[in-house]
Amino acid sequence: xxxxxxxxxxxxxxxxxxxxxxxxxxxxxxxxxxxxxxxxxxxxxxxxxxxxxxxxxxxxxxxxxxxxxxxxxxxxxxxxxxxxxxxxxxxxxxxxxxxxxxxxxxxxxxxxxxxxxxxxxxxxxxxxxxxxxxxxxxxxxxxxxxxxxxxxxxxxxxxxxxxxxxxxxxxxxxxxxxxxxxxxxxxxxxxxxxxxxxx
Amino acid sequence: xxxxxxxxxxxxxxxxxxxxxxxxxxxxxxxxxxxxxxxxxxxxxxxxxxxxxxxxxxxxxxxxxxxxxxxxxxxxxxxxxxxxxxxxxxxxxxxxxxxxxxxxxxxxxxxxxxxxxxxxxxxxxxxxxxxxxxxxxxxxxxxxxxxxxxxxxxxxxxxxxxxxxxxxxxxxxxxxxxxxxxxxxxxxxxxxxxxxxxx
Amino acid sequence: xxxxxxxxxxxxxxxxxxxxxxxxxxxxxxxxxxxxxxxxxxxxxxxxxxxxxxxxxxxxxxxxxxxxxxxxxxxxxxxxxxxxxxxxxxxxxxxxxxxxxxxxxxxxxxxxxxxxxxxxxxxxxxxxxxxxxxxxxxxxxxxxxxxxxxxxxxxxxxxxxxxxxxxxxxxxxxxxxxxxxxxxxxxxxxxxxxxxxxx
Amino acid sequence: xxxxxxxxxxxxxxxxxxxxxxxxxxxxxxxxxxxxxxxxxxxxxxxxxxxxxxxxxxxxxxxxxxxxxxxxxxxxxxxxxxxxxxxxxxxxxxxxxxxxxxxxxxxxxxxxxxxxxxxxxxxxxxxxxxxxxxxxxxxxxxxxxxxxxxxxxxxxxxxxxxxxxxxxxxxxxxxxxxxxxxxxxxxxxxxxxxxxxxx
DNA sequence: AAGTAATCGAGACGGTACGTCCGGTCTTCCT
DNA sequence: AGGAAGACCGGACGTACCGTCTCGATTACTT
Numbered sequence: 001x002x003x004x005x006x007x008x009x010x011x012x013x014x015x016x017x018x019x020x021x022x023x024x025x026x027x028x029x030x031x032x033x034x035x036x037x038x039x040x041x042x043x044x045x046x047x048x049x050x051x052x053x054x055x056x057x058x059x060x061x062x063x064x065x066x067x068x069x070x071x072x073x074x075x076x077x078x079x080x081x082x083x084x085x086x087x088x089x090x091x092x093x094x095x096x097x098x099x100x101x102x103x104x105x106x107x108x109x110x111x112x113x114x115x116x117x118x119x120x121x122x123x124x125x126x127x128x129x130x131x132x133x134x135x136x137x138x139x140x141x142x143x144x145x146x147x148x149x150x151x152x153x154x155x156x157x158x159x160x161x162x163x164x165x166x167x168x169x170x171x172x173x174x175x176x177x178x179x180x181x182x183x184x185x186x187x188x189x190x191x192x193x194x195x196x197x198x199x
Numbered sequence: 200x201x202x203x204x205x206x207x208x209x210x211x212x213x214x215x216x217x218x219x220x221x222x223x224x225x226x227x228x229x230x231x232x233x234x235x236x237x238x239x240x241x242x243x244x245x246x247x248x249x250x251x252x253x254x255x256x257x258x259x260x261x262x263x264x265x266x267x268x269x270x271x272x273x274x275x276x277x278x279x280x281x282x283x284x285x286x287x288x289x290x291x292x293x294x295x296x297x298x299x300x301x302x303x304x305x306x307x308x309x310x311x312x313x314x315x316x317x318x319x320x321x322x323x324x325x326x327x328x329x330x331x332x333x334x335x336x337x338x339x340x341x342x343x344x345x346x347x348x349x350x351x352x353x354x355x356x357x358x359x360x361x362x363x364x365x366x367x368x369x370x371x372x373x374x375x376x377x378x379x380x381x382x383x384x385x386x387x388x389x390x391x392x393x394x395x396x397x398x
Numbered sequence: 399x400x401x402x403x404x405x406x407x408x409x410x411x412x413x414x415x416x417x418x419x420x421x422x423x424x425x426x427x428x429x430x431x432x433x434x435x436x437x438x439x440x441x442x443x444x445x446x447x448x449x450x451x452x453x454x455x456x457x458x459x460x461x462x463x464x465x466x467x468x469x470x471x472x473x474x475x476x477x478x479x480x481x482x483x484x485x486x487x488x489x490x491x492x493x494x495x496x497x498x499x500x501x502x503x504x505x506x507x508x509x510x511x512x513x514x515x516x517x518x519x520x521x522x523x524x525x526x527x528x529x530x531x532x533x534x535x536x537x538x539x540x541x542x543x544x545x546x547x548x549x550x551x552x553x554x555x556x557x558x559x560x561x562x563x564x565x566x567x568x569x570x571x572x573x574x575x576x577x578x579x580x581x582x583x584x585x586x587x588x589x590x591x592x593x594x595x596x597x
Numbered sequence: 598x599x600x601x602x603x604x605x606x607x608x609x610x611x612x613x614x615x616x617x618x619x620x621x622x623x624x625x626x627x628x629x630x631x632x633x634x635x636x637x638x639x640x641x642x643x644x645x646x647x648x649x650x651x652x653x654x655x656x657x658x659x660x661x662x663x664x665x666x667x668x669x670x671x672x673x674x675x676x677x678x679x680x681x682x683x684x685x686x687x688x689x690x691x692x693x694x695x696x697x698x699x700x701x702x703x704x705x706x707x708x709x710x711x712x713x714x715x716x717x718x719x720x721x722x723x724x725x726x727x728x729x730x731x732x733x734x735x736x737x738x739x740x741x742x743x744x745x746x747x748x749x750x751x752x753x754x755x756x757x758x759x760x761x762x763x764x765x766x767x768x769x770x771x772x773x774x775x776x777x778x779x780x781x782x783x784x785x786x787x788x789x790x791x792x793x794x795x796x
Numbered sequence: 797a798a799g800t801a802a803t804c805g806a807g808a809c810g811g812t813a814c815g816t817c818c819g820g821t822c823t824t825c826c827t
Numbered sequence: 828a829g830g831a832a833g834a835c836c837g838g839a840c841g842t843a844c845c846g847t848c849t850c851g852a853t854t855a856c857t858t
Contacts (some may be wrong), residue, residue: 014833042814045216058835153396171365173367175331191359197393198350240843452821452822510715516634558788562788573767592792640839650841
């Protein structure tokens, strides 16, 4: 009867345990780092978190969901994007950041998540929505502004351009045919901006 | 020790059954196509091939090995590479071929193989040696000749260039954020050759 | 706070919901009949009765308690016992009544209750107190009067005699080695009264 | 080609491990005695026997099957039946033997098996076939010979008579309303032979 | 022709993890 | 103070594959 201006829905029943949620994410993140995705079984996460399996299944549909939440919980990387006007520098800086991230444990885990996503559509979608799309959106905005400034030809296929800048990182991460060295970022940027034809 | 004049090693004992080898590859390929990598269980392959599990373990170290052999057994793609002198056309043709291959069932299976390789080092190595490296070697040769002809700047990082041409295909295949459409090949080639800066 | 002029013991708080009690018993009885004791899970009863599990645990200690209460709620059999003086007829009538009861759905449920009682001491005690003892007391009274009347030898072990009259019903019910046919009652009575030796 | 007069079927594949079979039975029997039927979970038996769950499920359909096999493996009671011609003595001896068996741990386990059989038809059937029927057959033979000797009236219902002799033991065992004391056997026998009517 | 040796099929086995069910306990809000 | 809702831990369930292990049968080469 009385107006409830509070935003809380005030549902009946025992509320979800924040303690359990955090314990799961911490345990999963630990296991991911220690033994990779293979070690982050539901069973192991439950045991380590001191949480029952059912509780995990209640809130996460698949193993991949837990893993990706744990990944974001632990490696909350920022997508800060300087837009100084110096296009080459801005792009290089951003790509170099990702190279740096992929060179550590986080890179291995990301590779395994991508691997699992090949047989887990839910994980694939989550990975796109929570990881890929925000980064692509930020980079795309920079590129679009570059078009407006006349730094890039207006008929450029932005999506393809993004792929040519970022795909090599994921490619090397997942295939391992070449190391992810720090010199890569400027090379990639220079090629797409200048082309490789002699002038 | 003793001279073995025979060309064949002529080992004693029952020779390996070619029948069993083929049955395994056919069964695995069928399962790969029908239900993806997840369906190509050692157990399932053995049952379908009418072969005992031990026989499979005897000749293939891991599930991935069987799968990749079955993949090559079924999809024996050629790496023909025209070197007409028209660099843009040659590259585009080759990339377009891979795009075409990845648009079908083989693409899905390849994505799953890459996925499994993230947790199976043996498979990862096999994938690099039998799939990736031959293709990269062929393309690298073309690019090196282009350098010699003066079509490409001599200080170009060939490895990075290859990645910028091919990685987008694998990236779209595994992440699914953009479709693998046929217009992609010329776009990729044009960008790396010309750059995106206005002239 | 406010005076409670009601005559009730006037305990504080909300009184026990008769609605809930009945809903539980009805739901449990329905489940017992439909799927046997195995179906009468606390969980299932709560769901069907629209009652919370805690409410059930609050008023009944174990699953068996709920079941047996539901049993009595549904099958409220009378222990009417004619004492006409014709001992054989009186005993036969009473035993026949129980045979009849055990031949239906109630028999199956009773068997399952006895079954559960083997691993649930509370249920076992309840079963004895609310089911067995009243019946035994009634029959024992008849037998004791028969002793007084000189129809039965005074040194007779009444407890053992009761067992020889009634145990066969439970035995056949639980073991199922012989059917519970209607001819059983007079046979049992005749044997214990006359013996099987030829005269 | 050669005649194989041996009785061994010589089936292909690894033969069943007798070691595993015995380990399961011993472990189950131990658990039955220590903690009753409730303790003899498949999981616990497997762990204690050092045997995998699958192996148990392969050879025994239900928990009850394992338990009853373990019961017979441990308490291999003989159904020796003296037929001396003194009917009362023979029956009493046999019943007393069963009373004695039921007074120990074996009695509790048997009660629990009967309990479980109420919700496990396979177990119920096994119990009848491997426990009940052999004993009834032996006793029935004695009674039939007594009929032939004229010690029992020829119109006697043997099945009902067996129930009146043995059912009280199971009844007291499962209901617990009276103790299973040693004086029971002669009382039961005397009643059915002589009847309780005064002469 | 007999012996030797590697292979094959069948299938049993220990082990790990899966996803589900139910039992009891708890916490919160509503009446 | 009940009671409904529902989250939680724990334990067991039955199943799927894994990779290993016996078996008996088969098939070549060697003596």
